[in-house]
Amino acid sequence: MAHTAMSGNGTTGDDPLQTAVWRLRSRACWADAAALLPADRPGTALQRAGLLVERCLYTERGWQDAEDALRTAEALAPGDEERGAAACERGQLAYAATLHGVRDRADEARAALGRAAALIPPGAAGRALLDFRRGLLAENLTRSPQAARAAYRRAHAGATAHGDPLLLSFTWRHLAGLALREGDVAQARHGFAESLRLREELGYLVGTAPALASLADTEEEPEASRLREEARRLFRLLGGVPTWLSHHLTPPTPGTATA
Numbered sequence: 553m554a555h556t557a558m559s560g561n562g563t564t565g566d567d568p569l570q571t572a573v574w575r576l577r578s579r580a581c582w583a584d585a586a587a588l589l590p591a592d593r594p595g596t597a598l599q600r601a602g603l604l605v606e607r608c609l610y611t612e613r614g615w616q617d618a619e620d621a622l623r624t625a626e627a628l629a630p631g632d633e634e635r636g637a638a639a640c641e642r643g644q645l646a647y648a649a650t651l652h653g654v655r656d657r658a659d660e661a662r663a664a665l666g667r668a669a670a671l672i673p674p675g676a677a678g679r680a681l682l683d684f685r686r687g688l689l690a691e692n693l694t695r696s697p698q699a700a701r702a703a704y705r706r707a708h709a710g711a712t713a714h715g716d717p718l719l720l721s722f723t724w725r726h727l728a729g730l731a732l733r734e735g736d737v738a739q740a741r742h743g744f745a746e747s748l749r750l751r752e753e754l755g756y757l758v759g760t761a762p763a764l765a766s767l768a769d770t771e772e773e774p775e776a777s778r779l780r781e782e783a784r785r786l787f788r789l790l791g792g793v794p795t796w797l798s799h800h801l802t803p804p805t806p807g808t809a810t811a
Contacts (some may be wrong), residue, residue, distance in 0.1 A: 636671030680710025
């Protein structure tokens, strides 16, 4: 299962509001984080929408709250780049609904990300996140790993250029996933290890369990079991979030075959 998030580096400087938002977000408290942000200002309205869209992807609930927040952000967007960022969130919400089987909104996701591409200038900070999300569509909806890899590499380069370590943790992770599918275990291990390192450094707790579980898929025993057990501990600590990780962490029933 793929997943993503808003970009961000978890380093909020001297801004106590953004520090509080990051701490809540990183601990899977998206609604609480969104509640701290004013809904009537363009920048924070868009940030609220992004938080609530992310909650949908990780928890498979809160869809209407995300829709409402997104409509507000779209209405308040003052310029092309802000409208492009809102379209990027619209595409992500439609992608999440399709991925989780809520409703097939794949065409809406493609159209929204296409609008975002027309509005966000090349080289802008938001372009890296857009490229990453276009990669997700290519990988998980159109099943085109080559197109996904190209998009992830563009996103990786953009995240590096703009100093966005959280987004880098996602590009490392998804490029590693493609490598693992192709049988390149060493490259996959490196990418998953980089993703885990970045998430641990940032304190992105909600993304750490998936990173541990992915790295475990490339390790030998007993290290693989140790990583999965740590992932289970964090998964339980966060109340079973992300929901899609549950099947990956469930120990096999004795006597049954595993893939």
